[in-house]
Amino acid sequence: MADQVPSAANTTGVTSALTRPAAIEARAVTKRFPGIVANDQVSFAVAPGEVHALLGENGAGKSTLMNILYGLYTPDEGEILVNGVPTIFRNPREAIAQGIGMVHQHFMLIPPLTVTENIMLGNESRRGVFLDRGAAAARITALSERYGLAVNPEVLVGDLSVGAQQRVEILKAFYRDANVLILDEPTAVLTPQEADDLFAIMRGLREEGKSLIFITHKLREVLAIADRITVLRGGKVVGQANADDVTEAELARMMVGRDVHLYEDDHANTTIVTEEGAVAAALGLSAVAPEHPLEFQEPPTSASVLRVESLTVQVPGATQPALNDISFTIAAGEIFGIAGVEGNGQSELAGALTGLRQADGGHAYLYDLEITNRSPRALIAAGVAHIPEDRQKDGLVLLYPISDNLILSTYRQPPFAHGIALRFGVIRDFAQQLITRFDIRAGRGGVSLPAAALSGGNQQKVIVARELSRPIRFLVAAQPTRGLDVGSIEFIHAQLLAQREQGLAILLLSAELDELLALADRIGVLYRGKLVAVLPRAEATRERLGLLMAGGQASHTP
Amino acid sequence: MSLLLSLLITTLTFATPITLGALSGVACERAGVVNIAIEGMMLTAAFAAFWAAVTTGNLLIAVIVAMLAGVLLAALHAALAITFKVDQIISSTVINILGFGLTSYLYGQWYARNAPSTPGTLPSIALPGTTITIRVLGLLAIVLVIVLHFVLKDTPWGLRVRAVGEHPHAAETVGIDVRRVRYSAVLLGGVFAGLGGAHFVPGYVPSFSPGMTAGYGFIALAAMIFGKWRPLGAWAAALFFGFTLALQITLQTYHVPVDTRIIGALPYLATLIVLAGFVGRSTPPAADGVPY
Numbered sequence: 001m002a003d004q005v006p007s008a009a010n011t012t013g014v015t016s017a018l019t020r021p022a023a024i025e026a027r028a029v030t031k032r033f034p035g036i037v038a039n040d041q042v043s044f045a046v047a048p049g050e051v052h053a054l055l056g057e058n059g060a061g062k063s064t065l066m067n068i069l070y071g072l073y074t075p076d077e078g079e080i081l082v083n084g085v086p087t088i089f090r091n092p093r094e095a096i097a098q099g100i101g102m103v104h105q106h107f108m109l110i111p112p113l114t115v116t117e118n119i120m121l122g123n124e125s126r127r128g129v130f131l132d133r134g135a136a137a138a139r140i141t142a143l144s145e146r147y148g149l150a151v152n153p154e155v156l157v158g159d160l161s162v163g164a165q166q167r168v169e170i171l172k173a174f175y176r177d178a179n180v181l182i183l184d185e186p187t188a189v190l191t192p193q194e195a196d197d198l199f200a201i202m203r204g205l206r207e208e209g210k211s212l213i214f215i216t217h218k219l220r221e222v223l224a225i226a227d228r229i230t231v232l233r234g235g236k237v238v239g240q241a242n243a244d245d246v247t248e249a250e251l252a253r254m255m256v257g258r259d260v261h262l263y264e265d266d267h268a269n270t271t272i273v274t275e276e277g278a279v280a281a282a283l284g285l286s287a288v289a290p291e292h293p294l295e296f297q298e299p300p301t302s303a304s305v306l307r308v309e310s311l312t313v314q315v316p317g318a319t320q321p322a323l324n325d326i327s328f329t330i331a332a333g334e335i336f337g338i339a340g341v342e343g344n345g346q347s348e349l350a351g352a353l354t355g356l357r358q359a360d361g362g363h364a365y366l367y368d369l370e371i372t373n374r375s376p377r378a379l380i381a382a383g384v385a386h387i388p389e390d391r392q393k394d395g396l397v398l399l400y401p402i403s404d405n406l407i408l409s410t411y412r413q414p415p416f417a418h419g420i421a422l423r424f425g426v427i428r429d430f431a432q433q434l435i436t437r438f439d440i441r442a443g444r445g446g447v448s449l450p451a452a453a454l455s456g457g458n459q460q461k462v463i464v465a466r467e468l469s470r471p472i473r474f475l476v477a478a479q480p481t482r483g484l485d486v487g488s489i490e491f492i493h494a495q496l497l498a499q500r501e502q503g504l505a506i507l508l509l510s511a512e513l514d515e516l517l518a519l520a521d522r523i524g525v526l527y528r529g530k531l532v533a534v535l536p537r538a539e540a541t542r543e544r545l546g547l548l549m550a551g552g553q554a555s556h557t558p
Numbered sequence: 559m560s561l562l563l564s565l566l567i568t569t570l571t572f573a574t575p576i577t578l579g580a581l582s583g584v585a586c587e588r589a590g591v592v593n594i595a596i597e598g599m600m601l602t603a604a605f606a607a608f609w610a611a612v613t614t615g616n617l618l619i620a621v622i623v624a625m626l627a628g629v630l631l632a633a634l635h636a637a638l639a640i641t642f643k644v645d646q647i648i649s650s651t652v653i654n655i656l657g658f659g660l661t662s663y664l665y666g667q668w669y670a671r672n673a674p675s676t677p678g679t680l681p682s683i684a685l686p687g688t689t690i691t692i693r694v695l696g697l698l699a700i701v702l703v704i705v706l707h708f709v710l711k712d713t714p715w716g717l718r719v720r721a722v723g724e725h726p727h728a729a730e731t732v733g734i735d736v737r738r739v740r741y742s743a744v745l746l747g748g749v750f751a752g753l754g755g756a757h758f759v760p761g762y763v764p765s766f767s768p769g770m771t772a773g774y775g776f777i778a779l780a781a782m783i784f785g786k787w788r789p790l791g792a793w794a795a796a797l798f799f800g801f802t803l804a805l806q807i808t809l810q811t812y813h814v815p816v817d818t819r820i821i822g823a824l825p826y827l828a829t830l831i832v833l834a835g836f837v838g839r840s841t842p843p844a845a846d847g848v849p850y
Binding site: 070072091092093096102104107108109110111112113117120121122123124126129130131172176 | 720724729731844
């Protein structure tokens with residue numbers, strides 16, 4: 001497909017690909033919300049049989065644009081063309097009728113209903129006054145075979161894996177004869193294996209002539225699957241390109257809007273984005289991410305900060321311990337990474353070391369202080385910091401203002417407390433400082449904006465700011481960048497590296513191998529509650545870690 | 559009449575308003591609208607039926623007016639809860655208080671002095687081939703249990719009701735008008751509550767008395783919860799509560815030598831035990847009580 005945007009204007013009768021109208025096209029679409037222009041003169045077109053990536057950071061306007069294409073919002077200016085015909089969608093039903101389908105990032109599925117019921121909902125097959133489940137199930141089976149979307153129509157959606165639920169979402173769109181499928185951050189919830197399966201499905205759909213709009217902020221995925229790419233920043237289109245003509249570095253620069261430095265990770269065939277200078281400088285930190293921050297450095301020889309001995313956690317009702325006889329140490333200035341497929345004991349490990357879960361055996365010591373089975377408050381006082389894996393559930397009180405969230409672990413102490421009273425002036429000033437230092441984009445609401453109103457990246461920054469802004473000796477960072485955009489990820493990585501430079505001991509639990517390979521000094525692998533291997537970074541490769549995560553033989557034992 | 563037969567017939571009679579009330583709750587709450595206004599709706603419907611029966615002398619018209627009264631209050635509840643997004647517990651409570659106050663006042667104004675009666679009560683019919691008799695509304699209640707069961711499970715409207723009660727946003731993304739579905743479900747709930755009121759007057763007794771529903775609307779609520787928000791489950795629960803009430807009456811009637819105060823406490827004791835033992839395991843629709 002050439003750069004030229006096909007449009008309805010090209011109706012000269014020449015039968016070339018260029019003259020076919022775009023399956024869907026946005027022309028100079030503008031959408032304003034009070035105080036913000038979410039989409040500013042946005043134009044882009046998707047040809048039949050094209051995978052079109054829409055790339056941008058959180059708040060770049062991707063979601064607004066998709067909601068316009070799906071009829072959830074109407075544009076203030078500009079127009080939407082479907083197959084070259086100007087169209088106005090007043091609601092999703094009208095968009096669906098025009099062949100637009102959408103797979104939402106948070107699945108729009110109803111767990112207690114069956115796959116068939118979920119798919120037919122709103123578009124029910126009838127026999128008399130009753131639902132015709134048989135006819136619907138037959139149609140679903142036919143579609144699932146045609147598009148390679150394996151799913152059992154009879155089971156409850158709540159019993160399905162995340163990957164299978166996503167297939168149900170895709171089937172829902174094709175059940176309504178979608179020609180254009182919008183996929184909103186579809187890989188955010190998938191394992192690498194499931195993501196590969198999804199890409200295979202997407203390629204199949206492209207073969208069938210479907211148009212796919214793929215919303216993401218993961219550069220690697222964009223180049224792996226997309227034909228064309230539109231980059232959004234601040235509500236505007238800042239670049240459009242064919243996937244063949246563009247590099248990750250160029251895309252990253254367009255997306256973030258400033259120069260970013262790409263480090264080639266020499267142990268794996270992957271690239272991660274970090275940034276030199278700018279972020280750290282903006283923070284006023286003296287320790288800047290060094291030229292090669294990822295190079296393995298001999299940890300300081302001082303006694304270990306954290307010592308875990310035979311730690312065991314038994315979840316009530318489970319036959320096997322969630323954490324089984326785990327031992328390791330973390331030195332000052334060391335990042336100890338934990339790899340593993342989710343559910344192999346990571347949550348229990350983080351919980352046991354932060355006082356949120358009971359340890360049923362073994363010990364953990366922070367210097368000489370036993371920290372197992374102590375209250376979270378005692379651990380906070382001892383200098384344990386925690387970036388929890390579920391930031392909305394465990395990291396923030398969403399309805400509280402940013403300022404209150406920033407003092408959740410220190411509110412009882414001076415200068416925030418004076419006797420039984422809180423000193424709101426002090427708290428506000430403190431919060432204002434952190435907002436500036438950690439680049440928390442709170443908009444006009446400032447420190448009194450509820451945490452719920454922030455984007456995911458900014459919510460995570462609030463947590464990071466809170467945890468790192470008090471004297472700490474040990475940090476548990478559980479999935480610290482899950483679901484965040486490039487800008488926030490690099491910011492948080494820079495923070496972790498800066499803390500490492502300053503001598504903090506860090507336990508990093510992550511599902512992203514790239515992240516572990518980029519940040520960790522040593523990487524341990526959890527498999528069914530056992531620490532099956534600990535590899536120095538120099539010996540860790542994606543392949544080797546992947547094998548260990550799947551229960552393969554360990555060549556190194558701790 | 560044998561003791562057992564009498565117990566059975568009494569059970570069916572007591573279970574009728576509980577069943578109809580519980581169906582009202584099921585219809586509303588499966589669509590995501592909490593309804594603790596069953597008591598107020600039934601009481602108002604009973605009064606409206608009484609007024610209609612006294613005025614027109616026609617019991618069928620009285621039953622229809624009872625349904626209309628139920629629908630009217632349900633519409634108020636729907637407007638408050640769905641359109642104006644008032645807290646649904648509050649809006650239900652308003653209806654309960656309104657129902658009690660309004661009917662007591664109007665009864666006092668219109669009927670307290672001359673105390674008229676309806677032209678009789680609704681008939682009972684014998685179940686074919688047995689000596690078991692059941693009141694027409696009792697029979698209708700059983701039919702409605704089965705109808706609502708299949709409507710919720712097997713019709714497009716039922717599927718949509720369940721969808722908006724669990725995850726309204728998901729329903730909206732496939733083009734369903736969430737408010738409309740919720741309105742329709744709440745109004746249907748009003749019909750059931752109206753029939754529940756008609757069971758009192760003219761179904762059971764020929765005259766209205768203030769507060770005559772005596773907490774049956776709340777027992778119906780317990781039956782709905784005990785029955786896990788399902789018509790058949792709610793019916794089974796209603797029969798159980800009906801049975802404890804019937805047992806109390808029957809034991810007293812047959813002068814069983816047990817302290818009447820203990821017998822009188824039986825239904826409440828049973829309710830307590832059942833709710834304490836079962837409610838924890840019963841999960842309401844995910845979006846129950848959440849405005850959309």
